[in-house]
Amino acid sequence: GTVLAQGLPKLAVKKTYRVGFAQTESNNPWRLAQTKSMQDEARRLGHQLVYTDAAGSTAKQVADVRSMIAQKVDAIFLSPREDKPLAPVVKEAAKAGIPVILLDRNIDPALAKAGTDYVTFIGSDFVQEGQRVANWLVKNAKGKTNIIELEGTTGSSPANDRKKGFDDVIRKNPQFKILASQTGNFARDTGRQVAETLLQANPTANVIYAHNDEMAIGAVSAIRAAGKRPGVDIIVLSIDGGKEAVQMVVDGSINYVVECNPRFGPAAFKTLAGYAAGQKYPAKVINADRDYTPQNAKAGLASAY
Ligand code: GYE
Secondary structure, eight states: OOBOTTSOBOOOOOSSOEEEEEEOOOSSHHHHHHHHHHHHHHHHHTOEEEEEEOTTOHHHHHHHHHHHHHTTOSEEEEOOSSTTTTHHHHHHHHHTTOOEEEESSOOOTTTOOBTTTBSOEEEOOHHHHHHHHHHHHHHHOOSOEEEEEEEOSTTOHHHHHHHHHHHHHHHTOTTEEEEEEEEOTTOHHHHHHHHHHHHHHOTTOOEEEESSHHHHHHHHHHHHHTTOOBTTTBEEEEEEOOHHHHHHHHHTSSOEEEEOOOOOHHHHHHHHHHHHTTOOOOSEEEOOOOEEOTTTHHHHGGGOO
C-alpha cells in the first residue's frame, strides 16, 4: 500500500484481503477460541488468513511477523506475546506499507504509537479487570486476608496491567496483604507448581488471585494437594471466563471470574474494513466484559467459550 504522510499505510478498499494473524501460543482454551473466531470470520467473509503460531516464543513471533511482511500480506493482526520486543516489527510493517491492528495484547506505548505505527488496539481493559477482581474480594472477604498472586507471562500487557489494577486496590485496604506474587506464565501446570511452592512457603495464605483461568485451575489442584478446600479455605479468583473455570464457580472451587472475551473475529475484520474506508480509530477499542459470580455462574455457563 501507499504510506501516508503521518506514517500509517493506506489500505485499498477491496472485497477480500490476504491478512496475517500472528498468534502467540495455542496451549489454552482462550487462545483456541480466539484463533477459531478469527478463522471463522475470515472464512465467512472470504478473506485469506495467513496464520502463524509463535508457540510461546517471542523470538518466533518476531520472525513470524517478518515473514508476513516478506509475503506482502495486505494487513497484519498481531497479538504481541510481550509488550516491548514486538515494537520494532510493528514499525517495520508500517514502513513496508502494511497496516497492523493489535489484538488482545498491547505494545508498550513508549515504543510504538497508535495512529502512527499501528491502527489501533482491540481488547479488554486489563487494569480494570484487575480492579474488578480486587473490588469483589474487598467486598466479600472476611477478616485478615493474605493473598498469593499468580502473574501471567512476564512482559505481557495483560500481566502488567492485571497486576497493577489489582495491587492498586489492595494497597488501599490495610487488612489485605499480598504475601507473594510470581509468574505462572499463564499456563496450567506452571500455575499449579508455583501455587504449590507458594502455599508451602505461606501457610497463612487464604486467597489465590490468578491472572488467568488456566493458572487458577492449576492452583485449585495445588490447594487440594495441600489438603485444603479450594473456594472455602482458600478463595480462588481468576480472569478469562472459559467454560471449565465457570463450571468451577458453579461447583464452588473458584469464587469469582472476570470475563476476558476471546471472540475477536467480527471486531477485527470490521475494523479492517472501516480502516480501508477511511474511518479513524481511537488508540484503544475496548471490549465489554461480564463477570461470573456464585450467583450468576450457572446461568452464564452457556455464554462461556
Ligand atoms: O487471559 C490468557 C491468554 O492475552 C488476554 O492470554 C490474553 C491472555 C488471556 O493466554 O488466558
